[in-house]
Amino acid sequence: MNNNTHSSDVIVIGGGLVGSSVAYGLLRQGLSVTILDGADDTIRPSRGNFGLVWVQGKGFGMADYARWSFGSARQWPALRDELQAQTGIDVELMQPGGLHICLSEEEMAQRVDKLRWLESEVGDPAYRSTVLSREEAAEHLPGLGPEVAGATYSAMDGHCNPLKLLRALYSANIAKGARIHNRMQVDAIRKDGGIFHVSAGERAWQAPRIVIAAGHATQQLSAMVGMFVPVRPNKGQVFITERVQPFLTHPTNYVRQTDEGTVQIGDSMEELGFDDMVRVPVNARIAARAVKCFPVLANARVVRTWAALRVMSPDGFPMYQESDSHPGAFAVTCHSGVTLAAQHVFCIAPWVATGLRPAAIEAFPATRFTPETEVKPYGI
């Protein structure tokens, strides 16, 4: 491709879960896509994901987010099927229902209040959770510990293999003709006569539309096309054990057993800037909590711990914005790239392709924030 013609219909900046999902959505609509992805050893939040496809409890304070997550979970099987047909890769979606474990009566009470608020706001009979006693929860969760107070169960919840998802999207995008350029750090975007010029060092690409789904670089890049898209890192520590015999079919908020047989355990939330080093006291708390939930895991061996930096907006909810000053430039960012993958493929991509903003994302413009917006630590 020479630099005088379009590189493709759309340039997607960012090859993580969000960028790859939107790219796939665009490709399946027949558009041509260039994906610009960063270097191998950068922060890469998508590689640190927990893998939940989760609905219950999300959106407290913004029911639209609950609806958005619920909608994604319902469309997820279609995404799984398509990716499997396209690539042969099974991303191991399992939606047996999930449990949110509570370790005190007080926690149970707060949780129940939150869920009731959500159910009443969402107003969809299919959007449901059930409160379970410890004994009832133990029927779903073998080995559940005696110190668990109870749990809330929702049939809407599930999990998948997030790395297989990333790989499947990557492979599907290639199969559909995407041009993927790795190790690119985009440093300039300008618009000239209806065309965006995107450059990374000596390299440059042009397209009438661009999607900025660049994780922690999203804010800086969005500013180049007249958008204020405030994101900051929110640190979550996670770890994973060796393989053990299958024992957990339902994912929980703290512990899930992967399709490989390993047990993934998390998580935490801290605001420490771009520090992604693992801290022992945080892991100790996570481990102690997991052993409280499942004492049978006490002797399971931890093989790897990591810290992922969530791409966090000021209120924790996604931002989907088309630039007013630079129409055709879209910012797409969230910290739940797995759960929302289906929406990004089936709903966000068509919005990018047509510019027709769907009602479902009315609540998520980046313009709900200004530089004066107070930023409270999220989830801490």
Added chain:
Amino acid sequence: MSNPAIPLNDAPSQLRDLVVIGAGPAGMAAALAAQRRGLDVLLLDEQPQVGGQIYRSITQTDAQRERILGADYVYGKSLAEQVRASGLTHWAGASVWQIDPDKTVHVLRNDRTTRIETKSLVIATGAMERPFPVPGWTLPGVMTAGAGQILLKNAAVVPQVPVVLAGCGPLLYLLAAQYLRAGVEIRAVLDTSAGTDWRLAIRHASSLLAGWGYVRKGLGLLREIKSAGIPFFKDVGGLRIEGEDAVRQVRFTSAGHSQQIDCELVLLHQGVVPNTQVSWSLRAEHHWDDEQLCWLPVLDSWGQTSLPGIYIAGDGAGIGGALVAEMQGALAGIGVANSLGFGTSEDGAQQRAQIAQHLRIRPFLNQQYRPKDEFRIPADEVVVCRCEEVTAGAIREQVQLGCVGPNQTKSFSRCGMGPCQGRQCGLTVTEIIAKEANLPPQEVGYYRIRPPLKSLSLAQLAAGV
């Protein structure tokens, strides 16, 4: 069902001047040098006794093993004795599972987790065998030559069946000579060096002369082996180890001719490489060395890494052998002492000169025993990740799709995700990607190494402070 008891953690100890990780020659020398200059030192090692691997079990050996292993091994006694006599605080059985950026060391010992705070660190975790991926290398009955030597040193255990030694490098010939002295039947030596190219050797003539002591030793070993009439195959390629659930035979070519040898035990060796797991986990700077074909930590003249207060000494800094390790350890200990204001601000010039002298043989050895491409960058069918059983072909497939980094190939293939966390596959994967993507290994990079450096249970992690 009651909760299993979660072991208590030890209260954090006082702030040390120096923690040395690894009690081989480099670690022992560093600890001694620092202690002699007045520092408060803690020496840690996961083994029950000092010695590292080169002097493994040196404090518990006997005359029979000493005769078999030779004078270079016995030399280690003096170092071990110095450590004992010095009253150095030495924690045996201490497994370091995490080191924080502020140098806090997290240790698992006797089922208890402990946090150690220190002003400086010397990492002396030494070397490990270079991975040797060939078909069948995961079969029971295949071990490294180093493993054979450890069994001899540690347990007075030797092969009971005829053994095939395959690979290249001084350690392989040393082991063969030691086995001969021990009466072990060596079925064959399969030498995978590319062959003695004397034209190349002449280019390193000066290093040959400088390191003549080492060379004479090596030639002496080869004489021992050859005079014992052991079948010695040169220029070995196409090595395959075959068997259902145990080794039954090896097949290979030697100078172009196909060969097959029935055997039940194969010991592999194609050199040793720095064990960089700790240094990568700290995010210290490394560079790829084309001569040694491995990653070397970037060090200043005292052995300090790109992270202030963290030093590396011994084979973990670059392969130099036991004597160099000892000298580098001493240098690092002096460097730490200087940096903390102890001692007499020695300049270390004498130690550096001695180290340089002993390293002069290295270019020759690196050239002479350069592992062949096919054994570092194997064919598609060969498993490169032993833990997750990922083949070279699977990695190449990822590169064909555009992946040019080992962390992405890891995410997409699980290569490097198993219990060994990349120790056995890391070098191979970097080189496969480099060759397939036509990039220098330096640009390809290495795995992101994360704690725990050694796996520990949830209960043990829960007790961490």
Added chain:
Amino acid sequence: MASKALFKYLPGHQAGAAGTVSVLVNGAVVRMSPASSLAAGLLAAGITAVRVSPVGQGARAPYCMMGVCFECMVDVNGRPNQQACLITPEDGMEVTTMQAAPSVLDAQEAKHV
């Protein structure tokens, strides 16, 4: 139980000599020296394959003897996946070779060494 041993002790070091300990391996008594590693003791007793890979189900045996390959993992006193080359045999130690990924639900309470 044991296949033919690939390794043996040097003369004067046979298991059973003074200073050895009795370790139970898959229920059978094996004499070992407390001066050497559990992995060495297993190899000398003819136990080469100590586990089955949870990925491909192939038999695996100690490879490096120095703690970097993670092949020599066995169950020791109810705790699975312990590296035998880093463990000192003790009297009464119970070792089980691992035929599959460990089961957490069947886990016995760990007997502290």
